[in-house]
Amino acid sequence: MIQSKKRWSISRPDDKLVSTFEKELSIPRVCAKVLVSRGFQTIQEANSFLHLTEENIHNPFLLNGMDHLVERVHRAIDRQERIMVYGDYDADGITSTTVMMKTLLSLGADVIFKIPNRFIDGYGPSERLFQEAFDEGVKLIITVDNGISGLKQIQFAKSLGMDVIVTDHHEPGEELPVADIIIHPGLEGTTYPFPHLAGVGVAFKVAHALTGEIPTELFYLVAIGTIADLVSLTDENRYFVQKGIKQMKRANSLAIEALANVSGVEISTINEESIGFMFGPRINAVGRLGEASPGVELFLTDEQTHALSIANMLNEKNKERQAIVKQITDEAVAMIEKENILAGPSVIVVGKNDWNPGVLGIVASKLVEKYYRPAIVLGIDEEKQLAKGSARSIEGFHMYKELAKNGDIIPHFGGHPMAAGMTFPLENLEEFKNRLQAQAKECLTDEQLIPVVLIDVPLEMHEITTEAIESLQKLAPFGMGFAKPVYCIEKVEVASVRKIGSAQNHVKMELKQDTSVLDAIGFGMGELADEISPTAKLSFIGDLQINEWNGLKKPQLMIQDVKTNDWQLFDIRGIRQVNRWLPMISLEKNIFVAFHEATISHFSTFIKEKIWQYTDVIEQQIKSDYVTLLDLPADETLLNKLLEYHDWSRIYAHFYAEDSTYFEGIPSRDQFKWYFSFLAKRKTFALKQHIHELSKQTGWSQNTINFMSKVFFELNFVRIDNGMLVLNDHLAKTDLSEAPAYKQRAKKIELEHKLLYAPYMELKQWFEERKAVQTVPEEEQVWI
Template identity: 55%
Template sequence: MIQSSKKWKIQIPDEMFVQQLQNNLHISSLTAKILASRVKTLDEARNIIHMKDDQLHNPYLLTGMKEAVERIELALHRGEKILIYGDYDADGITSTSVILHTLLDLGADVDFEIPNRFTHGYGPNEELFRLAHEKGIQLIITVDNGISGIEPIRIAKELGMDVIVTDHHEPGEELPPADVIIHPRVPEGKYPFGELAGVGVAFKLAHALYGEVPEHLFEYVALGTIADLVPLTGENRYIVRKGLEKLRKSNHPWVQALCEASGVKQHEIDEEIIGFYFGPRLNAIGRLGDAKPGVEFLMSEDLASATMGAKLLNEKNNERKEYVNSITEEAIEMIENNSDISNSLVLVVAKEGWNPGVIGIVASRLVEKYYKPTIVLSIDSELGLAKGSGRSIEGFHLYNELAKNRDILPHFGGHPMAAGMTLSAEHIDELRARLHQQATTCLSDELLTPTLYIDVPIDLSEVTVEAIEELQKLKPFGVGFEKPIFVIQQVSIRSMRKIGANENHIKMELEDAYGILDAVGFNKGYLFNEISYGVKLSIVGDLQINEWQGRKKPQFLLSDVQTLEWQLFDYRGKVNVNHWVGNIPIEESSFIAFREETIQYFQAVIPSIQLVEDEIDNSLSPFIVLLDLPKRIHTMEKLIEIAKPQRIYAVFYTPNSQYFNGMPTRKHFAQYYTFLKNRPFFNLNEHIHQLSKHFGLNVDTIKFMTKVFFELGFVTIENGLLSVNEFASKRSLTEATTYQLRQQQIELEQKFLYSTYSELKQWFDNRMKELSYS
């Protein structure tokens, strides 16, 4: 048995709908199944495959757009100084770049400002607004922020500056006193699509100002939208798809420089490259300090300056990785070595000096490792404050649970799955204790087990190069339109081997009734010792095309595996104990011996071995290692009944095998008895080798026959001399205990030691089935 650490929830698509999609859209069953799990109607599916320009809405549908355009055009006419006020993440940097490009094209006297995460915090800042006023700024346009900046915007108005807010973050009950607010959800339900990123809102303003779709800005919008993890549905989907097309052919110096710095090919740019390579680099600069160089990089007009900017982004990203890795290691050490923290249902870790710009990433990593709501705090000892970020799991509404602790949490904000906060350092332990207690009322064991949602069950017959290539029509994948997770159920392993310099990866051939498929699992080399041939597996992962020397083959990229079947691992005849024992999960296994001499043989390598005789311990592990054979087959049957093993490792060490010696025939016994009867006394020790040659039987067999005769009373032994008992009663050879034990030993060896793998598996299978029906 192989159990996943996650609960699998497999969605079964409606077969009739799948067929309808195939017939009407002329697509493969693979593509149809994905769509069937995402949409309700044929038209929705068609809109995903065939992108139409009408998915890009008129910017004037946004409340305040007309007034914003009029005010900006007035500023252009008057030659007023305009300030674009952005944010320090990738969305804010791209938003700033979009409006900066637009206003410069329109001839504006424009500058930009981005607050520093550490000195100014998030959003509108009074100090920066006062500095703007001193510089003669007359119009401020916020991008990707502003909706919560009530007091700084009020001050800007008092100073005589006009303010246009463009934002997409959650609005509060009170809106800022800006001249104009452009927000896709303010007022609620007015704009057809409420999930634009900050850069998406900025793009709508640019569209309105240009009077036509600004095609040259799609690259920025795609980058910011993907990096900000907003849903890739509706208008966002259109924007990102167009942007990706543009990025793959773009002549912008920053695109070429970023590809070079990231080690990616420009023509291969997709949502994953932006999400894993471009976005983190742009985010890193604002996490560690001043984000303005990020805007300057995106505004680069030549390759030389773009290359310098990309180099800086790379350096900051590497620095960010080092911070994250270091803090994560320290946090894990805290958790593992402090029972107050590790036993809490909500992990709260804190330390002085942790970089507050990256602790949100650390919190996410800890949630991945422990699957508990997690808060990571950086302590400022001079101020006596702890500032940090939290990430949650399904079932624990982080914002609401934090809200129950307002008395010790003066500043916090966020949503169900993520939050930021500031509190007094002396209240850290109190916060942990309270949140743990709150979690006991809402987090069950089931909720504390991560769930893997699988939306596409497939057969091997569906997996072709053409079908996988067709999946490109469904891109981009992301939040709200997730990358599909495929499952292939009840497949067999045709072959498998470890690959890689350190053999930490695995390569397999999967097989079912419909075909054969290659599979590879990166960093899953350990599965080689956990998968036994003959079991049916269910495998989760992704589909890809493996191209080698011009030939294309479909390939399954393995991410998870499980089987409910018990497994047999055959280590019979393996001489090197140190080699095979390393393949067994020692902490989860019970090592079992039926003979004392076996324990003595293995004890130098295996410190803990259980001796099983008549009584069998009920507390055996689900994985059992059978080091030798019992004396009776009943003992093995009883062991299986009590242990109900998920895995059996068959070693069956037998130093004195009787199987090939066999059982002497009745004729052999009769000849030997007659030989002894014709001699009043016979010195066996002295003449056993001559006797062995005389009968053509080995020495052990002669000793065995002698012992049988002695147990039946047919002979007596005195002073090493054998003599026949003339008055012995007639008895069957099978009455002798020694005869019975040898018979049983030969039968056991035949069944367990010298049977084929299939025969051995079948024997255990039959015992397991008998138990399940009893």
């Protein structure tokens, strides 16, 4: 058995509907399976999804307050009132600020921008920056990607005499700010049909309304912010990202060229993964470690040298950020392990003095990935007696709503169901922890704390072709709300497996199903090579990619998880060096069993774990997942009795035999006859003294001669007098097979044939027959 790391939830799309989609839409069966698994029921629905048009963009004036916003902004432009765009320090906030700045500048506005410093101002609106703006002559503030939770700060701005327009997409609280206008797609009572815009999507809507036409030249900015902020890639977000990626591939932006240069991305290959894993982290890095304004400057500059200079700075900041994240993550994991925070359904809350608040969200994400618990990571400021941090969540724990229940002790917070930020007095930390643990126990079950992987597409291997994989790009972009498909191949053979990489920590396999073969790679899964027994049928989940080498294209599965429910037999017979097979065994799940005391003595030098006598295993009821059978029993029934006791999922068969007799066999009757005649002629024979000469003369081993001598002794053909073998008088006619030594040797040879020298498949069948007895339902068992 190989246990999967996650719970697999496999969608089984309707075959008839899949075939209809395949035929009517002229798409490979793999694509059709994905669409049906994702809930598409009609050709029209699927066709609309595959062929997005400008009609997918909703009218911006469906957003409540948009007409008032247009009137107020144009009035400010006409009067040359100074406008401030107030953004946020992440990639969504930076692109939102850029969209608004480009739009207002194109309209001739007197406009500046400010982005809070997370170390000085924290998240959201800042009284310090609002005062600064007022002093610089600002009459109108437009927030982008923030503001909905800045009640006190926006009240302050209003008290100074400035007008405030809030554009945001974050979860609104029970009370809204006293802004002049609020543009938010998710407010209660709104008529806007799509509530899942990113902050940059809302800014784009404002730009559309202000200019009177779709600002298509800004699609690339919307794509970056939308992907980076992990909002749903459905509806018009999907269209924005599709168009934005195409725009970036045309290399019409100095910022994109510079980002691609420093991150090693080919412009022609840009996709949602390039943006999410290469561009996004670099744009985010400046705001995580200091001032975020260079991110906006990168997108506003029209000088190539300046763009590349800023991109290089972002790249260096990202490297610095990575090092800080690793350090804090390591410290957080050490705290969690030491304090046993994971006992029962819980929220992880960890904090430390001087942890950089700019990277705590990333650390929280890594903790969620490692432990699958909601995680809050806090930077402690002892001087100010404040705790400031970020939260990431899992399905079933609505982070924003759960934080909102604690508004009396965490006065400043904001976010989404899956992510949030907060600042609160340090004296409330223990109370905050206790409340969250109680809340978690109310809404999270033990089952919910085991991660689930949703598998869209169970495939037959013959369906996996390079053409099918290439066609999957028709379904892109993938992301939140329309995740990249997870593919499943069930119960296939592993034709070959080997460890690869300098540290041998990766695995490469060739999978086989009927006549189809498929390459598979598992990064960081090198241990799998030791866990796959011959003939095992395994199920895999993962991503499908195309491996191109020397012009040859081949499909390839990137393994994410693997399992088999079948028990496995590992054949380590004949490997005399213990250090060659011992590392293959997961010691914490295994017990070593011996049938002979001498075996325990022999192996105790090499094996530091306890070696159990088979009788002790049964009498003391020792259970384990795996068992290693170190030696052969004296009798087959002893092994049968052990196997009846427990149903091990893995059996490692070593079957060490110090004095194997299989290849010597039992001497023939002619050999016995010759030896008897030899003794009869001499009457007496000094066996111990002359056995070497006899062995040399006959070509028989000394073991064979001793064995025949013992058989004669047991049958009373000879006796031993003063060390001499003496032939007895008056011999009774007795069959050789009546001698106990003869019977024992015959039994041992038969056992060695079945267990020690049988081919793998015969040995597997031998165990299968005995394990089958274990699985017979009790009502079907026959008791004698």
